[in-house]
Amino acid sequence: MSAEALQVAKVYRQLLRAVKKHVAKEDRARHFKEYVTEEFRNYSKLSDPSSIQQKIKLAHNYTFLLNSVHHHQELLFSIQHCCG
Numbered sequence: 001m002s003a004e005a006l007q008v009a010k011v012y013r014q015l016l017r018a019v020k021k022h023v024a025k026e027d028r029a030r031h032f033k034e035y036v037t038e039e040f041r042n043y044s045k046l047s048d049p050s051s052i053q054q055k056i057k058l059a060h061n062y063t064f065l066l067n068s069v070h071h072h073q074e075l076l077f078s079i080q081h082c083c084g
Contacts (some may be wrong), residue, residue, distance in 0.1 A: 018066040
């Protein structure tokens with residue numbers, strides 16, 4: 001497996017973990033996981049390395065966003081609970 005393929009697999013796993021952890025456990029989460037899976041399948045059809053890297057960066061940034069929003073939400077709830 002190439003280094004690029006390993007990078008794609010790592011980002012894919014991280015994004016699915018973030019979706020599983022932070023997206024509501026409803027049909028919405030299932031649909032979102034299906035969307036992520038379909039997008040990564042489409043990555044395999046790309047041949048331009050810069051396009052692939054751009055898509056990988058997008059997925060990485062979205063994972064970071066999901067995790068960050070959840071973290072900030074937890075901070076707000078803890079402050080509200082502590083000082084509210």
